[in-house]
Amino acid sequence: MSAETLLAPSLTQRFEAEFAGSRRLFDKAHTLFPNGVTHDLRHLEPFPIYVDRALGAHKWDVDGHELIDYWSGHGSLLLGHSHPEVVAAVQRQVARATHPGACHELEIEWGEWVRKLVPSAEKMRFVSSGTEATLMALRLARIFTNRPRVLKLAGHFHGWHDFVIPGADAPFDGAPVPGIPAEVQSETVIVPPNDIAAVERALASDPLIGCVILEPTGGHFGSVPIGGDFLGALRELTSSLGRLLIFDEVITGFRVHPGGAQGHYGITPDLTTLAKVLAGGLPGGCLAGRADVMAALEFRANKPKMKHPGTFNANPLSAAAGAATLRLVATGEPSRHANRIAQLLRQRLNALFAERRWDWAAYGEFSGFKLLPDYRGARPTSDAFVPYDGDYRQLEAPKARGLVHAFRRGMAIHGVDLPGLGGMTAAAHSEADVERTVTAVAGTIEAVRNER
Numbered sequence: 001m002s003a004e005t006l007l008a009p010s011l012t013q014r015f016e017a018e019f020a021g022s023r024r025l026f027d028k029a030h031t032l033f034p035n036g037v038t039h040d041l042r043h044l045e046p047f048p049i050y051v052d053r054a055l056g057a058h059k060w061d062v063d064g065h066e067l068i069d070y071w072s073g074h075g076s077l078l079l080g081h082s083h084p085e086v087v088a089a090v091q092r093q094v095a096r097a098t099h100p101g102a103c104h105e106l107e108i109e110w111g112e113w114v115r116k117l118v119p120s121a122e123k124m125r126f127v128s129s130g131t132e133a134t135l136m137a138l139r140l141a142r143i144f145t146n147r148p149r150v151l152k153l154a155g156h157f158h159g160w161h162d163f164v165i166p167g168a169d170a171p172f173d174g175a176p177v178p179g180i181p182a183e184v185q186s187e188t189v190i191v192p193p194n195d196i197a198a199v200e201r202a203l204a205s206d207p208l209i210g211c212v213i214l215e216p217t218g219g220h221f222g223s224v225p226i227g228g229d230f231l232g233a234l235r236e237l238t239s240s241l242g243r244l245l246i247f248d249e250v251i252t253g254f255r256v257h258p259g260g261a262q263g264h265y266g267i268t269p270d271l272t273t274l275a276k277v278l279a280g281g282l283p284g285g286c287l288a289g290r291a292d293v294m295a296a297l298e299f300r301a302n303k304p305k306m307k308h309p310g311t312f313n314a315n316p317l318s319a320a321a322g323a324a325t326l327r328l329v330a331t332g333e334p335s336r337h338a339n340r341i342a343q344l345l346r347q348r349l350n351a352l353f354a355e356r357r358w359d360w361a362a363y364g365e366f367s368g369f370k371l372l373p374d375y376r377g378a379r380p381t382s383d384a385f386v387p388y389d390g391d392y393r394q395l396e397a398p399k400a401r402g403l404v405h406a407f408r409r410g411m412a413i414h415g416v417d418l419p420g421l422g423g424m425t426a427a428a429h430s431e432a433d434v435e436r437t438v439t440a441v442a443g444t445i446e447a448v449r450n451e452r
């Protein structure tokens with residue numbers, strides 16, 4: 001640590017001094033990209049961290065810091081960074097063909113893994129991202145049901161296309177979304193999460209709704225957790241009313257369980273969107289589901305056909321990384337380990353907050369953890385704890401950006417890289433990582449409190 005760093009009084013000054021190499025790169029990036037970044041989540045004031053390389057659960061920035069990583073490749077790296085079997089599979093393939101412009105054997109191997117692991121996957125089509133997968137799900141649902149509208153839950157994120165962005169974030173007041181035509185926005189019906197009566201009322205009163213889409217463990221990977229009871233009720237309701245049920249398993253797929261949330265809860269949707277872990281850290285997505293719904297992708301006489309090109313569909317590099325990843329995922333060990341480590345982290349953090357009498361709480365399920373500052377509700381008594389009794393308006397309330405950025409800067413100074421007030425674990429995280437993270441959170445909150 002430099003003398004300048006030791007003398008620097010504020011978190012921001014320490015951050016600027018310690019991450020000077022990132023600052024230099026950001027000064028260039030700022031002239032190229034809006035906010036200097038290529039993804040909204042990477043926006044960090046006064047500048048984001050530039051990472052040089054990563055391995056397992058750790059990454060190294062351009063200034064040489066080793067950071068424990070809880071971005072986990074935006075959730076795509078359940079095995080951790082550069083798992084040797086994934087690296088070998090991609091290296092083998094990159095020398096053979098990156099885009100044969102043809103059908104290839106690896107896409108079959110990849111698809112067979114999806115069918116083997118995901119209960120709803122009778123047929124599937126590979127795409128390039130989770131956003132594309134939900135776009136395809138909604139269009140196929142319209143063709144199959146002949147109803148144009150989608151029902152989604154407040155706070156659930158399904159990518160950034162026009163039909164799913166409304167209601168993704170608070171406030172859930174139906175205000176126009178910049179860039180989305182009002183007539184398009186009106187095709188998306190939004191109800192509160194975990195409220196089966198609200199879903200029933202909406203479906204019963206609006207015959208134009210053809211499908212229901214949700215993140216099956218809760219929006220933003222469980223900000224407001226959803227249990228199997230709600231999923232079961234939703235399954236019955238949608239079946240009885242002739243609407244399609246779509247599980248968006250872009251994050252949960254292969255992560256919470258080898259069979260995703262549907263494998264964990266034993267509830268099978270009509271369609272499932274997949275991405276992230278599916279492609280082992282490379283770009284890729286997939287829509288899987290009932291053969292009769294997916295049939296609209298086929299060339300059939302006198303039947304409607306959904307046009308579906310896509311230059312990088314089933315790209316062989318993604319297929320190689322995906323198949324190598326799913327082979328390991330199928331053992332169940334990666335999700336078991338990541339879930340256990342996140343649970344340990346949540347428990348250790350809540351113990352820290354109780355010991356220091358800080359008004360913070362940690363919660364979450366599976367391999368996720370979320371932190372709530374200024375938390376005034378009941379204290380956790382078990383890992384099943386959901387703050388504010390699951391009140392989505394409080395749990396989804398926008399967090400003060402200044403605090404979130406200060407927290408991220410503080411954690412980086414303490415050797416941990418987080419996408420926000422929380423993150424995701426991978427099979428590569430260890431108990432030692434958990435202990436270092438708890439120490440980092442303690443140091444960061446102390447510093448943030450001194451600055452507030």
Ligand SMILES: Cc1ncc(COP(=O)(O)O)c(C=O)c1O
Nearest residue numbers: 129130131157158159250251275
């Ligand atoms: C549940 C869910 N659906 C869809 C998406 C969009 O996926 P992509 O970023 O691959 O477009 C995401 C991305 O985070 C997601 O978490």
